[in-house]
Amino acid sequence: xxxxxxxxxxxxxxxxxxxxxxxxxxxxxxxxxxxxxxxxxxxxxxxxxxxxxxxxxxxxxxxxxxxxxxxxxxxxxxxxxxxxxxxxxxxxxxxxxxxxxxxxxxxxxxxxxxxxxxxxxxxxx
Numbered sequence: 001x002x003x004x005x006x007x008x009x010x011x012x013x014x015x016x017x018x019x020x021x022x023x024x025x026x027x028x029x030x031x032x033x034x035x036x037x038x039x040x041x042x043x044x045x046x047x048x049x050x051x052x053x054x055x056x057x058x059x060x061x062x063x064x065x066x067x068x069x070x071x072x073x074x075x076x077x078x079x080x081x082x083x084x085x086x087x088x089x090x091x092x093x094x095x096x097x098x099x100x101x102x103x104x105x106x107x108x109x110x111x112x113x114x115x116x117x118x119x120x121x122x123x124x125x
Contacts (some may be wrong), residue, residue, distance in 0.1 A: 005122050006030045008049035010040030010067060011083065012058040016107070020053065023111045029118070037063040041056075050122055052080040053105070058100050068100025079121045081105055 007029050009020045014035065021031040032047050034040035037058050044052065052071065056064035068080050082096060082104040096104055102121065105114055119125065 003124060004028070004030050005051065005105040005124070006032060006047060007050045007118065008032045008034065008040065008043055008047065009028075010034045010043075010052065010058075010064075011055040012036060013055070016055070016083075020109065023109070023114065024118075027115045035062065035066040038099075040067050044071050045074075049078070051118060052078060053083050054080060054101075056082055056084045065099040065101075072100045081117075081121075083107055083109065 003088045007024050009017055009024070009031060010033075011017050011020070012035055017033040017035065021033055024031040030045055032049055040052075040054065043049075052062045054067050056062065060066070062083060064084070071078065071080060076088065079102045080100060082099070082101040084104065085107040096102075103117070105117070
């Protein structure tokens with residue numbers, strides 16, 4: 001069980017939100033979803049998640065990094081992970097931490113890999 005850790009998922013694709021939510025809830029996490037960067041920042045403030053998964057390209061090409069930076073101004077320690085179809089390319093060309101992220105997950109997400117990484121990031125077994 002993931003001790004009901006709250007994970008905020010921010011993505012402008014409703015299908016991605018639903019599939020990631022299903023993966024998280026099937027593994028004992030509480031999933032909170034937001035369909036825009038603005039909604040994601042608000043959800044962070046009101047729901048106080050333990051970890052954030054955020055798409056890069058939403059309203060704007062770099063919306064994900066704007067969201068990460070907005071949240072980092074309030075909380076330097078919360079784990080924030082980028083979800084992107086260009087995740088591997090981005091990670092090899094840009095220092096992900098400079099964008100405000102702790103790491104990157106390539107879309108489509110591998111459920112086992114994501115759950116394992118999230119549990120590790122949250123100090124769970």
